[in-house]
Amino acid sequence: MTWKQVFTSSIGKKLVMGFTGIFLILFLVVHAGLNACIWANDGGDMFNRAANFMGSNVVPRIMEIGLFAGIFLHIIQGYLLTLENRKKRSVGYAVSYSEGSKWYSRSMAVLGTILLLFFILHWKHFWIPSRITGVEETTHAVANGLPVHNMYALMKDTFSELWVVIAYVIACISLAYHLAHGFQSVFKTLGVHNKRYHIMLSSLGYGFAVIVPLVFAMMPVSFYLGWVK
Numbered sequence: 001m002t003w004k005q006v007f008t009s010s011i012g013k014k015l016v017m018g019f020t021g022i023f024l025i026l027f028l029v030v031h032a033g034l035n036a037c038i039w040a041n042d043g044g045d046m047f048n049r050a051a052n053f054m055g056s057n058v059v060p061r062i063m064e065i066g067l068f069a070g071i072f073l074h075i076i077q078g079y080l081l082t083l084e085n086r087k088k089r090s091v092g093y094a095v096s097y098s099e100g101s102k103w104y105s106r107s108m109a110v111l112g113t114i115l116l117l118f119f120i121l122h123w124k125h126f127w128i129p130s131r132i133t134g135v136e137e138t139t140h141a142v143a144n145g146l147p148v149h150n151m152y153a154l155m156k157d158t159f160s161e162l163w164v165v166i167a168y169v170i171a172c173i174s175l176a177y178h179l180a181h182g183f184q185s186v187f188k189t190l191g192v193h194n195k196r197y198h199i200m201l202s203s204l205g206y207g208f209a210v211i212v213p214l215v216f217a218m219m220p221v222s223f224y225l226g227w228v229k
Contacts, residue, residue: 017081020074021186025179025208027067032215038228044152048138052148055130075116082109111178118171125158126151159223172217179209 034054037047054060129135130149138150159165183205187197222228 014081016073016077018186020070020077021182023066023070024074025183025186027070028212032212035219036215038152038155038219038222041228043229044138044150044156047152047155048148048150051130051151055149071119075112078112079109108178108181111174114174115171115178118167118174121167121171125164126154129154155219156223159220162224165220165224168220169217172213175216176209176213179213180206183208 034050035047037050038044040046130151135149135151135154137147138153159168184201187201
């Protein structure tokens, strides 16, 4: 398969979706683990340390570029596959294509669009201030006294608005349904699909689709309800 076929053929698009999907799943694990530091309830000290490491270390910054590329590739290929599938279905089938499939597996484009809008909102709230426009600094979060971005204070301020909390929770629900289908699809695309692994991957996929979005959803809720100070 040539590089052109990787991005233009149906199989190539699915492979790109699969590999970028795995990368994004790993990113979600790291991001959830880092953000979970807010529950240390130490005034943001642990969270700011972790955020400072991710923002100042060369390796995470390089991976950040790969993350953006992965997100955009995943979105673009997802839309292209959706359009391709709709063109095929326009011919018509004797049996409805929706039989036996769950609604969220047929609504990946809609769920993906909601997540795209969320990414834009999330970048506006956190990435742009931390990388471009600037964030309030604090010195208590590092032992050597060097100032770091007080991302904890930014989170606290951002999630003090109810509409923002609601928007993030809706995005997390969309993420849960997206993962409920996408997690298993990634491994099917890469050929890891047989009776031996199906039950294990299904259980792992549904568990991941519930736990990770729930962790993300509880963050804005925890700030808004004052569970973390």
